[in-house]
Amino acid sequence: MFRRTFWFTSGVAAGVWATTKVNRKLRELTPGSLAASAADKALDAGSRLRDRAVGFALDVRDHMARREAELGDALGLHAPPPDPALAPPRRYAAIENRNDPTYVDKATYSSNRNEDH
Template identity: 75%
Template sequence: MFRRTFWFTTGVAAGVWATTKVNRKLKQLTPESLAATAANKAIEAGHRLKDRAVEFALDVRDNMNRREAELGDALGLNAAVEPELPGPRRYTAIENRNSPKHVETTTYSYNRNEDH
């Protein structure tokens, strides 16, 4: 009698386990579940791609700055330069029309519509 009860219980447990497994798999294969899974994977892929793009941009910026520094050193642009004093200021002279040196000059019209 004990053997029959053991095998009956084992059979019931195996049947429950198999039914549960099959039902889970069937639920995973429904169109809604497949669409949700695809959407989740697409979102994860987008996040990974964005992270890699940000890392790439930072690497490019670091390498660009390093290369600019190398070129600046090679061309002597990064060398310490002694500050130069500014040159003397030049003031523009104000024209004095009452001055005897002032000579009236003839002005010409540069109108294109006039006959020349």
């Protein structure tokens, strides 16, 4: 008798458990539930992507500031001012200044002596 009662109770419990599982799955597969879960997943993915982009931007800014400081040190931008008794360092223009009195127009003057005149 106890054996039959045990198996009957086990069958009822398994049936209730299976019915509950199937009903939950059916509710998850309704169109409204699928749309809501898709929207939740899209929001989660968007927030993760935004967090990564913000982290990447902060990393880029940190490395940019560090590299700018390295370049400033290499170029002597952060060096102490030179001794005023010394002559100032020469600076060479990257672009010719036509208003400079020492400017020589290379189109009219050539240092090549073998050129035909």
